[in-house]
Amino acid sequence: MTTHPDADRSALGARLRELRTDAGLTGKDVAARLRWQRSRVSRLETGKQTPTPTDLDQWAAAAGEPDTAAGLKSRLRGIRSQQRAWRRQLASGHRGVQERYVAEYRRTSALRGYEATVVPGLFQTPDYAHHLLLANADLMGTPRDTEAAVRARVKRQEVLYEPDKTFRVLLWEGALHALVCPREVMAGQLDRLINLIGMPSVSFGVVPLGAPMRITPRHGFWIFDEERVVVETINTELRLESADDLALYGRVWDRLSESALHGAAARRLLGRTRAALG
Incomplete structure (x- = not known):
């Protein structure tokens, strides 16, 4: 990379x-x-x-x-793989970045993604997104345009209902237990994930704790139309377009998918986690 x-x-x-x-x-x-x-x-x-x-x-x-x-x-x-510093991108707030992602997702037909620490933005409830964006603004010291940024992030989810699009997303189970928001907000977020299972455009899998794995999770990444990979670190967004990088991240996704639970098994895991919140 x-x-x-x-x-x-x-x-x-x-x-x-x-x-x-x-x-x-x-x-x-x-x-x-x-x-x-x-x-x-x-x-x-x-x-x-x-x-x-x-x-x-x-x-x-x-x-x-x-x-x-x-x-x-x-x-x-x-x-030519692009490296963009978050501080520079967020200089005027989060809204512009979220609106850019809305346009990018609309141009995308097939998306494969993996997240290790948080529920993906594509699946976030407004309340969950609010807490994440507010915390990130505090961390980065950038303007708090949180409500506008939340609206833009939620607007991104309209693509889930568009025909001829596929979203294959994997999530590390640890992200389901990270209380980055109040418990009632996390409960609503888990309900949202449960309801996503079975959507025609969505294949959602959870990599459970304790699962046999051929590779260990390291960081989140997204593969857009098998043409580019987007990797987000704490301070940087990387955009990778070389054939070698695409092949490497494709193999990582495939191996993580082998360890993931899908369908009814994923729904049961989510249900158990939801019940544990009370």
Whole structure:
């Protein structure tokens, strides 16, 4: 998983420099062959500038190694995975981020997700969402536009009722016991999850405590249309688009799904948890 674009860009630059020197070329030679400024060659080799796919095709050809272009562009796709700091995104409050997700979910036909610590936003009740968003605003020191953000988050759930969409979601059982809100709010949230089971567009599974597992849960992630993965950390949102990352997270989801309870078994687990709240 690419989490340090600067380091990856520097590594790609080093590879470009290696191709140049192996071909017996100076930076000035490459600049002349490609009709570039010499400073451009330097910025690419030092990782101060991100090349375009065309740049890489031209560089490989200039070095007499056109077959290396595919590998160079694979590295570039990894660099282009986006890393967005939450503090910057939330500078004006949570509402804008939630509205962006509304649009993104509307564009998505198939979604696979896993959450380890909280009920996914796609399934949250307004009261549960309110407590989470308020706590996050306090943690990040960002504006409290909680009510507007809750409305936007709940609006995202309209996609659950749209035809030709599928949502396959897994949840670690520990999230059902985390009282991030008053007990009566959590009870309502569990009722909501119970009612989701059986919806035509939703496949909801719970990975129970004590289940045999081929892989241990680490963090939540979402796979949109098998094209990109979104990972949320405490301070950063990562968007990964390389084929390797997609394949890796797909395998993780599949292995977690093998350990999950679905259908009636998941409903019974949720019911027991709900009853324990009183």
